[in-house]
Amino acid sequence: MLTEHDLARWRLRSQFLVTPHAPAAVDVVRGLLAVQAENVAQSGWAVAARTATPTPDDLRHLLDEGRVIRTHVLRPTWHYVAAEDIGWLLDLTAPRLRTLVLRQLHRDHGLTTSDLDRMGSVVVDALGREPHRTRDEVAAALRAGGIDTTGAVLMTFLALLEFDQLVCSGRPREGVHTYALFADRVPAAPRLDRAESLAALALRYFTGHGPATEKDLAYWATLPLGEVRTAIAEVRDQLGSFEHQGRTFWHARESECPSGSLKPQGHLLQVLDEMYRGYQDSRMVLDARGVVPAGRETALGMALVDGQLVARMKRTVGQRVVFDLEPYDGALSRAERDALDEAAARYGAFLGLEPVVTVATPG
Numbered sequence: 001m002l003t004e005h006d007l008a009r010w011r012l013r014s015q016f017l018v019t020p021h022a023p024a025a026v027d028v029v030r031g032l033l034a035v036q037a038e039n040v041a042q043s044g045w046a047v048a049a050r051t052a053t054p055t056p057d058d059l060r061h062l063l064d065e066g067r068v069i070r071t072h073v074l075r076p077t078w079h080y081v082a083a084e085d086i087g088w089l090l091d092l093t094a095p096r097l098r099t100l101v102l103r104q105l106h107r108d109h110g111l112t113t114s115d116l117d118r119m120g121s122v123v124v125d126a127l128g129r130e131p132h133r134t135r136d137e138v139a140a141a142l143r144a145g146g147i148d149t150t151g152a153v154l155m156t157f158l159a160l161l162e163f164d165q166l167v168c169s170g171r172p173r174e175g176v177h178t179y180a181l182f183a184d185r186v187p188a189a190p191r192l193d194r195a196e197s198l199a200a201l202a203l204r205y206f207t208g209h210g211p212a213t214e215k216d217l218a219y220w221a222t223l224p225l226g227e228v229r230t231a232i233a234e235v236r237d238q239l240g241s242f243e244h245q246g247r248t249f250w251h252a253r254e255s256e257c258p259s260g261s262l263k264p265q266g267h268l269l270q271v272l273d274e275m276y277r278g279y280q281d282s283r284m285v286l287d288a289r290g291v292v293p294a295g296r297e298t299a300l301g302m303a304l305v306d307g308q309l310v311a312r313m314k315r316t317v318g319q320r321v322v323f324d325l326e327p328y329d330g331a332l333s334r335a336e337r338d339a340l341d342e343a344a345a346r347y348g349a350f351l352g353l354e355p356v357v358t359v360a361t362p363g
Helices: 004-014 025-032 040-048 056-065 083-107 113-129 135-144 151-163 194-209 214-221 225-238 283-287 334-351
Strands: 068-074 077-082 167-169 178-181 239-244 247-252 266-270 301-305 308-317 320-327 354-359
Touching: 004 194, 004 247, 004 283, 025 040, 025 056, 025 068, 025 077, 025 194, 040 056, 040 077, 040 266, 040 334, 056 068, 068 083, 068 151, 077 083, 083 151, 083 194, 113 135, 113 151, 113 167, 113 178, 135 151, 135 178, 151 167, 194 214, 194 225, 194 239, 194 247, 214 225, 225 239, 266 308, 266 334, 283 308, 301 334, 308 334, 320 334, 334 354
Parallel strands: 320 354
Antiparallel strands: 068 077, 068 167, 167 178, 239 247, 266 301, 301 308, 308 320
């Protein structure tokens, strides 16, 4: 009989967070299909932590070369997606997300269809003449065209252009996100019809995130549950499944729950990480003991030991990288502290900084 803890451990294996890790960053992105990338500094570790040899240059080179695209595609927020997947995945998810963003631009910001068409023409023309522009530079191009748009309005509008596959990420400049034309960065994006896309979505999600439920996938992909059920039906013969507490969990057919000790034991991750944000319906298998207060996020960061939440985590980067931990049970065991010290050492090596771990004491 599988427990909640078993499911969390299984997900660690599916997501490359324990050995065997993915060979490189591109294998992580392809394996998970999409990796949430709202915060560039933190999402770099989310990818690297899943590789055999974590290094910032691995993902950086993929983004420079356009082999991985950072764009709005799910829920809607930033994700890393392999260039060969971004076209068909946007074809599948963008119609629903585009409606949400368009309503926001019309209702909340008072922009008409004519306004948006004019803005789009300015941005596309500017990026055609000079690609890899930062958001500030895109705003400057709009001002030069007589349109003063900044902040949340500009961010939302650029997401609309991303859904329309007009723009996407360009080469980052000193760690700053830039924009380029989608057609230039992904000149031959493979396409699938909708039935093929739904089938690919279900197979890839449950392979990289399994075991997970149909509601987990509906949340992750921002698709109606009916379409998700259709997607599962298309590939159910390629998946394994089991019943747990009244729900069906799907996973790669050849995958099974790992036994024995997993390595590494400890992980210091953000709540935007796929291990947390990749689910909603069954997210809290990470808290099999029920120690996390209900009805709120764990914190900005989370400390996991053997796939279980043991502490809130705050990361501060300066001359050193400091991990402030606040245990849910009031204290960490010696084994938990050792596992998290090792996790901090891996994270510090990735950043090239000395790691420091502090643990809050009760009271």
